[in-house]
Amino acid sequence: MKVQKKMLGITLIVMLALSVAACGSNGQPPTFEITRQAVDISTPQQTSYAAQYQKSVFLGDSITEGLSYHDVLKQENVLAGAGKTAEFALQDVDELVKRKPEHIFIQLGSDDILWPTDNPKEYSLSYYSQLIDGIKVRLPEASITILSVTPVTAEAEKAEPRYRNIRDYNKGLKELASKVQVGYVDVSSIVADHPDMYDADGIHFQAEFYPILLDYVKNELGRQKSAK
Structure with a gap:
């Protein structure tokens, strides 16, 4: 027995x-992984990014969450989760304030354009504007940069036709950034240059994509600063 x-x-x-x-x-992270404890970043490459972005927070959805899930940045530098929209991100402002970042990168929209409403773009951007206004009031010294929504593969777009609206949504984001006077970085080109870094679903990305993303953002911000 x-x-x-x-x-x-x-x-x-x-x-x-x-x-x-x-x-x-x-x-992609299983559900229980979303709330896992911070992992020590120990490789030279990871330590470098952790140092570069130690005073930054990336606010976004599951694509942004890949930064911490793949241990490229520490958990305290990423405030993101699956299904996050600009509307839902309003609930994260209190936590964002607690972290006291000097620079905030916002990358939302992949889920917004799928929202079941008559005009997902208009609906989302109204909340995006509220989110930025709320952050400015609570963290007036922090700089804010919007990152464009990453495109998906042709196969993913065929499976979900609403992803065809990504380019138009990004146009709206750029206009919003200009209107509310925050930074904007279009990351579409690095996705086009590295199509092999898509994950199996053609929407999310493998670990190797995220260091390239961070390098691009850093260089683009430097270029924009020099151009002023």
Whole structure:
């Protein structure tokens, strides 16, 4: 009887392990990973990015969350989650204020354009504007930069035709950035230059994409500053 119980216990453990592995097999964080504790960043490359962006916070959805999920930045420098929209991000302002960032990068929109309303772009940008206004009031000394929504693959666009609106949505983001006087960086070009870095769903990205993203953002901000 004891042997049977022991074998049953081993079987349950194996089944649990296989289940956990399957949940993470698509390269995106399983639900329980979203609230995991911060991971120590120890490689030279990761340490470099952690230092460069130690006074920054990236606010966004699951694409932005890849920065911390893939351990490119520390958890305290990323405030993001799956399904996040500009409307939902309003709830993150209190937490953002607690972190006292000097620079805030906002990358929202991938979920906004899928929102079931008559005009998702107009609906989203109205909340995007409210979000920025709220941050400016609470963190008046912080600089804010909007990052464009990353394009998806042709296959992903075919599966979800609303992704065809990404380019138009980004145009709206650029106009909004100019209107509310915050920075704007279009990251579309780096996605076009590295199509092999898409994850299996053609929407999210593999770990190798994020250092390239951070380098591009840093260089673009430097270029914009020099041009002034």
